[in-house]
Amino acid sequence: MRKPSHPVANRPSPPDDTPPPPLRGILRQVRGRLITAVVLQAAAAVAGVTPFVAVARIAVHLTGDSRPQADDLWPLVTVACVSGLTALVLGSAAGFVSHIADNDLQLALRRRLAAHTGGLPLGWISAGGASQIKRAVQDDVRALHTLVAHTLLDVTALLVAPAAALVYLFAVDWRLALLSILPLALGAYLFGRAMSGAAAQMAEYGAALGRISSTAVEYVTGIAVLKTFGRGRKGHDRFLTATDGFADFFTTWVRTTLVTSTGALLVVSPVLVLLLLATAGTVLVANGWMTGADLVPFMLLGPAVAAPMSVVGTRVQQIRAGQAAAARISALLGRPALPQADKPLTPKGSRVSMRGVSFSYDGHIDVLSGVDLDLKPGTITALVGPSGSGKSTLASLLLRFQDVTAGAVTIGGVDVRHMSSACLYQNVGFVLQDVRLLHASVADNIRLGRPTATDEEVERAARAAQIHDRIAALPDGYATEVGTGVTFSGGEAQRVSIARALLADAPVLVLDEATAHADPHSEALIQTALSTLAAGRTVLVIAHRLSTIRQADQIVVLDGGRVAERGGHEELLVAGGRYASLWKAQSTGRNAQSTGRDETGEQAPVPSPAGLGRSDDAREGTPR
């Protein structure tokens, strides 16, 4: 694999776009608040144990030989009430502070993620990175909320309260105090056994759930195709196999851990702990080794010593989920953004030049190798070649969806890596197959190309893009909300995106010609709109059907990531090479259609593409 050869790749980012600190750096910002919350929660836990101690002391007075004195009892009642209230106040304060810390953390994280992901290569985002970003911003930040705002305090309380209780119980009677640790120790042992291998089991649990969801998606999305071919049962079978597999795995897992996990929960249950302490206490009291009053604190606090074991599974799960979420967020923040130039340059003109361009997605296999290409200003260059030959990848490098691994792409003499993003997209517009319209008015969707455009300019662009009549017929016209008020067909959405590109008025254009699946009427409209858009610009078009690019100034044939041939249509036909065979193959297909009958014997549609050639008609109506 070739190494990045361009100096800009290693340049530091500009000061206002500093690289994101690791997650630990963001956590450090809220560390002070988290420590305060933990201290408050620990104090609340100690205060929460105090009323039980006061009640135990009251019991000593009530069961003593002499008549209890109000002066002895009231201070204890006061201590019980005040400490109970203090525990409530401190606990609420701890929750408040931890939620403030969590709020700051979420804000800092979401801001950092938004800033960082904004600079990630668009190629990575559109090839599946978007779902990773969604997961990090929504699910993972939420998992951290549980960890920071709740689990941290729960664990503090679960550790401090039993420890405080044990200190007091040891002061009362060390023998019974030792016995009260027994359920905790036994519970920890059994729980440890139940959890052994849990990490692997959890991984398999996640994988089995993943198999169910992927086969469910496959089943739902492919059901129409499968049913059409009478294979509906097949998709169903794969889904059922996945659910059966999950059920088998889960049953086996539960069966092997059932005895130990139930045993763990049983030995730490309050009833069993009370029974144990009451029995042992009765023996001690009956033998005169301790007083009946001393048994009271054990009855009150004994169950609390073992209680944390009953929720340890849930807390461990939350901590693991939080750790996994933190790791994913860190990985996303650590993903290298596209380097930004220190001193962005502005291109002079619209000549596009590619020199020795190579690119690899995985860092091992080059999908483009040593491509040289020149797009003269105002000319149309068509990229053709078999599927997978690298057409879309080459076009995406001009849009800087990702950076070349070797060589350089320049516009107007300036390397695309030396331009700011804003400058790049002012100079290069694009209309791709996969059109994304926003949940906004139709006018605002078109205005994305130039936010300051007037209503008249928006309408003029829509007319030139052959979509005005459709928009005008909508109930709210240009104010209709996309997604709620109107759902555009693929061809219509593409014409909206052509209007957007017309308004943006970039001198260089990348078009992914996508009329192959449109009906003849829609195809003719798109081709007319594209011809209008292409007029006077430097165009790189990814051509899927050769009939539409016969008039192109230059046709470049890619094969296996290399330029196999280049020239005009007639020239390449005469050469009798790769292009000539592609043309022959597609002509045979067209001739089969032009007989007017398809394979079923039905009347077949006859396409009438306007093509991407230069025509005076095409130039009319352009808003440029």
Ligand SMILES: Nc1ncnc2c1ncn2[C@@H]1O[C@H](COP(=O)(O)OP(=O)(O)OP(=O)(O)O)[C@@H](O)[C@H]1O
């Ligand atoms: N995001 C990606 N990650 C990894 N490999 C990719 C990615 N996108 C494309 N490829 C691979 O790069 C090669 C070139 O793909 P590309 O989409 O550029 O070809 P193409 O000529 O445009 O194909 P088509 O005409 O089918 O759209 C193919 O082998 C493809 O599998």
